Amino acid sequence: MIGGDRRIDGFPVSKFPNITIYGSETCSYCTAARMLLKKKGVDYDDILITGDADKRQEMILRSGNQTVPQIFIGAQPIGGFDELYALEQNGELDRLLGVQI
Numbered sequence: 001m002i003g004g005d006r007r008i009d010g011f012p013v014s015k016f017p018n019i020t021i022y023g024s025e026t027c028s029y030c031t032a033a034r035m036l037l038k039k040k041g042v043d044y045d046d047i048l049i050t051g052d053a054d055k056r057q058e059m060i061l062r063s064g065n066q067t068v069p070q071i072f073i074g075a076q077p078i079g080g081f082d083e084l085y086a087l088e089q090n091g092e093l094d095r096l097l098g099v100q101i
């Protein structure tokens with residue numbers, strides 16, 4: 001099962017933290033990150049930075065990194081695919097995503 005009945009001040013809010021991937025269409029690490037998140041059953045905003053200098057700059061400012069992908073769970077910068085996969089391996093990713101197993 002995924003998510004829970006999360007409430008703030010009594011109001012239901014999104015079951016999942018907002019997940020953002022800054023990436024490109026051709027990058028294999030981006031594909032791997034998208035696949036892992038899909039396997040988890042969570043949705044994400046996919047921001048393609050190819051040819052978009054503003055979005056690329058936004059990614060660098062938010063993450064401090066220049067490579068794609070750059071992944072965020074809520075406001076928390078995760079890093080790239082390697083870091084996302086490390087979280088999956090040590091069991092931390094489910095907690096961050098709010099996935100109940």
Ligand SMILES: N[C@@H](CCC(=O)N[C@@H](CS)C(=O)NCC(=O)O)C(=O)O
Nearest residue numbers: 027028029066067068069080081082
């Ligand atoms: N260790 C990184 C590797 C990421 C990486 O090398 N990405 C390539 C594209 S697949 C990249 O951004 N290269 C430099 C660039 O495109 O500016 C990860 O796991 O995300």
